[in-house]
Structure formats: C-alpha cells, structure tokens
Amino acid sequence: MSSATQQKTQSLFKKCLDFTRADDIKxxxxxxxxxxxxxxxxxxxxxxxxxxxxxxSNNYLGLTAHPYVKEKAIEAIKKYGTSCSGSRYLTGTIDLHNELENKLAKFMGKEAALLFSTGFQTGQGVIQPLVRRHDTLVSDKENHASIVAGNMLSKASGTNVVRYKHCDMEDLESQLQKIREKNKHGILIVVDGVFSTFGEICPLDEVNTLAKKYSAEVLVDDAHAFGVIGKGGRGSASHFNLEDDIDLTLCTFSKTLASIGGFVVGNERVINYLKHHSSALIFSASPAPASVAAASAALDVLEQQxxxxxxxxxxxxxxxxxxxxxxxxxxxxxxxxxxxxxxxxxxxxxxxxxxxxxxxxxxxxxxxxxxxxxxxxxxxxxxxxxxxxxxxxxxxxxxxxxxxxxx
Ligand SMILES: Cc1ncc(COP(=O)(O)O)c(C=O)c1O
The missing domain is CATH 3.90.1150.10 (Aspartate Aminotransferase, domain 1)
Structure with a gap:
C-alpha cells in the first residue's frame, strides 16, 4: 500500500466513535x-x-391490552407454537394467515390480501416487484421511511424515481406531465394516507384524479389511517369514497391492529403476482402465530365496535x-x-x-x-x-x- 493510501485509510467505525450527540443529551x-x-x-x-x-403510542384503539385480543394470541401459541420458522412461500403458512387475508380483503372491500412480517417490509415488498426498470415511481416527499426504502429496492432509478412536494398537487401534476412526455411505461404514485409525523390526511381524491388522467396506479400506506378515518375505520380510500378506485392499500398491524406484521389489499391478479415475486415475502419468515391471531382478534373488535x-x-x-x-x-x-x-x-x-x-x-x-x-x-x-x-x-x-x- 502506498503511503498516500495509508494516510487516507480510515476505520469504518470512525463515524461511530465520533457520534456523541445522543451522549450529550443523556x-x-x-x-x-x-x-x-x-x-x-x-x-x-x-x-x-x-x-x-x-x-x-400508536396503539390507537388501545387493543394491545384487550382481554379478547390477548386470549386469542395465547390460544395461537398453544396451538401453533411461537414461530412458523419459515417463509409463507414454503413451510411458513398456517391457516391463520389465510383466514386473516380473507377477513382483511372482505373488510377493505377488495378481492385479495397478502400478509407480511412487518409494515416496513410490506412497503418494500409491494414496491420492489411492481416497479421495474422502465417504470416510474412518484412519491410524496414526506412519505414514511419504509416507502423510501421500497423505492430504493425497486428497479426504477435516476430520473425514474420522482419525489413531489409534500401534498402539492400542482407539483404532482407537473411531474406526471413530464413523465408522460418521455414514456408510456407504468407509473406508481405512492402516498401515506395519513402522514406519520404531522398527521395530515393526504388529498387522495386529487391524487386519484391525477392518477386517472395520467394512467398511473396508486399505492396508499394506511398505517395511520386504518382504524382512524373512513367508514368503520376502513382508512383513506373509504374516507374519500374511493374504495373502487384506489388500486392498492397497505397497512401495518403495529398500530390499530395491536400486533406486529402488515398487509396489502388489491386486485386478485396483482396480489397473486406479489405473492410470487416479492422478495420481502419470499425470503423472510412469516408473521408469528400469536401476531396473526392478535391482529385478527383486533380486527374483530374493530368490526364489532x-x-x-x-x-x-x-x-x-x-x-x-x-x-x-x-x-x-x-x-x-x-x-x-x-x-x-x-x-x-x-x-x-x-x-x-x-x-x-x-x-x-x-x-x-x-x-x-x-x-x-x-x-x-x-x-x-x-x-x-x-x-x-x-x-x-x-x-x-x-x-x-x-x-x-x-x-
Ligand atoms: C406510515 C408508516 N408506514 C409503515 C410503517 C412501518 O410499520 P411497522 O412498524 O409495522 O414496521 C410505519 C411505522 O412507523 C408507518 O408509520
């Protein structure tokens, strides 16, 4: 190694040693x-x-402490044990996964649902297989970090990943116009239904109108909308009476549904495609029995109350x-x-x-x-x-x- 290279060599961990901001506050x-x-x-x-x-806390309906929810989680551990020890694709599917997918699809008025092991993985797991090299991702600048991670995992890159100004429909339209001047490939617009930091509701009705005008599909992350807004807590699409128009809604179990995991609902053919192409689904263990049972029980409570x-x-x-x-x-x-x-x-x-x-x-x-x-x-x-x-x-x-x- 030359002496010039030796001088420049720095430990990978230097940044960790230099990081003192948290210690100062402590x-x-x-x-x-x-x-x-x-x-x-x-x-x-x-x-x-x-x-x-x-x-x-994001335990919006307080259901992590609900006796019925806790009882169902305990029952599931007694019956299925503590882990599925495998991916949904192989040995990790139990009947509780299928039952909850059917319940969620019905509740959300969509053809099919697919469960993931966390909400974070759901964002990644939906965007990565859908958006290919020539497609364009259009994302609100204040979307959740899981969406940003999903954007990075997708095959779209460079000018094919567009971030528009937060909730700014003029900017969204001008971005869509520019994309359509260039190509006729797929466009996925991704938004948080309720933004996780400041809690604003996304103007989904306007997003939907622009999506139709420029032949784009819409994916909504309803982590903070499910159980909060919409008819009976059905989230953003329901809040705007757009149940039939919004292509895909994803959500976490870690808020209203009092558990850990996530799901996406949409058209059966799209969900079937995700099932067979999503690396976050295929290469990660499925949500644990207790988690699925708790989310399913929390959904029962939401439906009843x-x-x-x-x-x-x-x-x-x-x-x-x-x-x-x-x-x-x-x-x-x-x-x-x-x-x-x-x-x-x-x-x-x-x-x-x-x-x-x-x-x-x-x-x-x-x-x-x-x-x-x-x-x-x-x-x-x-x-x-x-x-x-x-x-x-x-x-x-x-x-x-x-x-x-x-x-
Ligand atoms: C908008 C949004 N999407 C996704 C997630 C990730 O969900 P999970 O905690 O289940 O990984 C969160 C959690 O903070 C969120 O706020």
Whole structure:
C-alpha cells in the first residue's frame, strides 16, 4: 500500500466513535429514547417503577391490552407454537394467515390480501416487484421511511424515481406531465394516507384524479389511517369514497391492529403476482402465530365496535383544542396524531423531561424525522384514554409550558 493510501485509510467505525450527540443529551438527563416499559395496560404504562400516562403510542384503539385480543394470541401459541420458522412461500403458512387475508380483503372491500412480517417490509415488498426498470415511481416527499426504502429496492432509478412536494398537487401534476412526455411505461404514485409525523390526511381524491388522467396506479400506506378515518375505520380510500378506485392499500398491524406484521389489499391478479415475486415475502419468515391471531382478534373488535374510531378522534380533538387554547403551536388536524411544534431541539427535550417527571410520556421528533428547525412533540392518543387521563396530559403541558416559557 502506498503511503498516500495509508494516510487516507480510515476505520469504518470512525463515524461511530465520533457520534456523541445522543451522549450529550443523556449527560443532561433529558434523553427520551429507548425508555423501557415495565408493563402496559394501554393508556397507562409502568416505567421506572412509576405509572405513566402513555400519550405517544400508536396503539390507537388501545387493543394491545384487550382481554379478547390477548386470549386469542395465547390460544395461537398453544396451538401453533411461537414461530412458523419459515417463509409463507414454503413451510411458513398456517391457516391463520389465510383466514386473516380473507377477513382483511372482505373488510377493505377488495378481492385479495397478502400478509407480511412487518409494515416496513410490506412497503418494500409491494414496491420492489411492481416497479421495474422502465417504470416510474412518484412519491410524496414526506412519505414514511419504509416507502423510501421500497423505492430504493425497486428497479426504477435516476430520473425514474420522482419525489413531489409534500401534498402539492400542482407539483404532482407537473411531474406526471413530464413523465408522460418521455414514456408510456407504468407509473406508481405512492402516498401515506395519513402522514406519520404531522398527521395530515393526504388529498387522495386529487391524487386519484391525477392518477386517472395520467394512467398511473396508486399505492396508499394506511398505517395511520386504518382504524382512524373512513367508514368503520376502513382508512383513506373509504374516507374519500374511493374504495373502487384506489388500486392498492397497505397497512401495518403495529398500530390499530395491536400486533406486529402488515398487509396489502388489491386486485386478485396483482396480489397473486406479489405473492410470487416479492422478495420481502419470499425470503423472510412469516408473521408469528400469536401476531396473526392478535391482529385478527383486533380486527374483530374493530368490526364489532366501530364507535372506537370516533372515540379515538374525539380524544385527540379534545387534546388538540385544549393545547391550542393554552397557546401551544399545534398543527391542526383530525387524526390521532397531535403535533406540538417547539422548533428548538434542546427545548423539546426539556419539555419532554418535565412531562415525564410529571407522569406523561410523549415522543420528541427532531431531524431527520422532521425538517430542520421543526423539533416537535408528537403526541398520539388512544380510544381507551379516559377523560381523567386527557385532563392530566393538558394540566402537565400547561405547567411545563409555562415553566419553560413556551406558552
Ligand atoms: C406510515 C408508516 N408506514 C409503515 C410503517 C412501518 O410499520 P411497522 O412498524 O409495522 O414496521 C410505519 C411505522 O412507523 C408507518 O408509520
């Protein structure tokens, strides 16, 4: 090796040794991440041997603590064991997978469904086989990281991956126009039905109109829409009365469905193609029996008690209007996510620390989860929060907000 090369040689791990941002926050005692729960009844959890009101979970309907959901998961372990130990393609399909696929397809009013082992894998697993070299992917700039990962896995690259300005329909149309001037290949427009950071509802009706105009297909990630908006919690397509128009909807089990895994629904021929071409499906073990049984039981509860979705939105609305009237900079909306803009990272960590000391857990989002200068508290609520829980959250925000000079 020449001496010039020797001088340039650097350990791969140098960046790890240089990374001290998290340690700096830990040293100040205000580090909010990787905090362990010691138990959980949904809206109230135990952390550091204290009861804490959980105001940052995606357990939207509170069903992880539902007795029927827990019982079904236990039954599944007793019958099938703890893992399927293989991919759906080979030895990893149990009858619970097929039953849940049929139930989900019926619930969503689509021909077929396909399960994946996580929501993250679902995004990758749907985009990768569908979008080939000459096709174009058109993605909202604020789509979830799993969609971005799916975009990278697809065969589309360079100018065939287009990101349009967040929720900007003029920009979407101008991108579609440019693509159609160049080629007649397939176009997949991918959007989050409800955006995961700020909780806005995607204007899916306008996306759909543009998709039809430019002969594109639409894939919606309904992770934060399923169980929250639409008829009986059926998500974005239902919210806009577009059940027959939206080609593909994907979703995770890790929020409303109180489990871990994911699914996509759509036309039977498309689902059949994904089944035989999706590497995330073929080369990964199938969702575990308990996870599938829990998601299936949570779906039963949602079908039997659609009023839970209204309760969830009403809880989030109560917090939203209360925090706005206290003077917090709240991004308005109508989903379960209530973002409070703080802008400054350290102030956000301090607010988190005050709230946590007072028995409230919320999430702090900083870059890269938010654009720079938009540090925020990402609060999210459950149908199972009681009025007392909600009032306690407001009281703590008021106290901490005044102490830190935020309100
Ligand atoms: C919009 C969106 N899509 C996909 C996912 C990934 O789901 P999972 O947690 O099941 O991997 C999430 C989870 O945060 C999400 O918010």
């Amino acid at each position: 040293a100040k005692g205000i580090y909010p991440y990787f905090r362990a729960l010691q138990d959980s009844e949904g809206p109230v959890v135990k952390m550091e041997n204290r009861k804490i009101i959980m105001a940052g 659609p009023q839970l979705c209204e309760q969830l939105r009403s809880n989030a609305n109560y917090i939203r209007t209360s925090l706005i009237s206290l003077g917090f900079d709240v991004i308005d909306g109508e989903t379960a996510i209530v973002p409070v803009l703080i802008r400054d990272d350290e102030k956000a960590f301090k607010l988190w620390s005050e709230l946590f000391s007072d028995g409230i857990f919320v999430n702090v989002f900083i870059t890269p989860a938010t654009p720079p200068g938009k540090a925020m508290m990402r609060n999210s609520f459950m149908a199972s929060h009681t009025q007392n829980h909600l009032d306690k959250v407001i009281e703590s925000y008021a106290k901490a907000g005044k102490k830190l000079g935020i309100i």
